[in-house]
Amino acid sequence: MPEEFKPGCQRPPIKKAKPPADVISEATVKEDKELLVKVGKPAPEFTAPAYYQGKFVNTSLSEYKGKWVLLCFYPGDFTFV
C-alpha cells in the first residue's frame, strides 16, 4: 500500500542514490563556488516561461533593465506559506 504523508511546505525528498564521494571532483566543487551570486555583482541573466496578465510569455531578466526588480523564489504553488 502507498504510504500516506501529511502535506507540508516542502515536498518529500526525492529518493536517489548519492554518487560515491570520490566521483565529486575538485573541479565540480570549484565550479559550484564560482556560480554563487554575490551582492554588488551582476544578477545572472535568464529567460523563463511565465504566466502574466492572462498570457503565457517568455520573460528575460534583461527586459527589466532600468527598473528595480524583486526576484522571489518559493517552494511551490498551492503550498501554504
Added chain:
Amino acid sequence: MSTDSVFVHKMWNDHELSKMINKDVPFAMLSDQDGSIGKMYGIYDEDSGVETRGRFIIDPDGIIQGFEVLTPPVGRNVSETLRQVQAFQLVRESNGTEATPSGWKPGKKTLKPSPELVGNVWKEWKVSEAFDD
C-alpha cells in the same frame, strides 16, 4: 519563480491568489521546471527538487544589492523587503553621499559619511532608532 509549470501558475492565480487580492497577480509568475535558474542563484534544493525561499533585490543596472534565503516553512516579511528597496533607492539617488543606518525607514534620518563623522555617529544616531517606534 518556482519549479511549477506555467499552467499550474495559472490555476493557482485563478483559484486561490486572485481570491486573496480580488484581482490577478500583478507580476510575472515565472517557471523554472528544471531548477536551472534556482541553481544559478544558489537557492535550488537538489534533495527535494524545489526552490527555497530566495529573494533578490536587483537594481536598474542589473546588480544584486541584497538577498535573503529562508527554508520553506517560514514566510517572508514583505514590509522589510520594501523598506530595503526604498533604502537602496535613496542611496542610489544620493549617488552614495547618504547612507541609511540600522532601523532606517522613509522619513527617518540618514547619515552623510565624511571624515568628520568618524567616531561621532553616537552624536547623530541613537540605538533606539534601530527599532520600530
